[in-house]
Amino acid sequence: QPFGLKVSEVVTLQGLKITFEGVSEDSRCPTGVQCVWAGDAAATFTLEKSPAAALQCTLHTNGRFQRQTDYDTFVVKLEDIKPYPKQSGAIAPGDYQATLVVTRR
Secondary structure, eight states: OOEEEETTOEEEETTEEEEEEEEEEEOOOOBTOOOSSOOOEEEEEEEEOTTSOOEEEEEESSTTSOOEEEETTEEEEEEEEESOOBTTBOOOGGGOEEEEEEEEO
């Protein structure tokens, strides 16, 4: 079941604590602009589940890069980053929302 997380928001699912640290890069092609490639957004998350050590990972929207990670018995996949860039201006860091899907291995 996909769910959204805002920047700095924390969610706990079946003992897995996920923190959305923020978007470190957003090169997605803005709406209304012709680009050579679709671009990519990179989002950083911290995953924690006792007794395993915390893991900080960066997941991407572009399938050419890492979109999911395995941690403990979970698979965490980045589905989307919103809002999508517009030609008219930049997105404030706190306005991003990540959509994740978490499954058991």
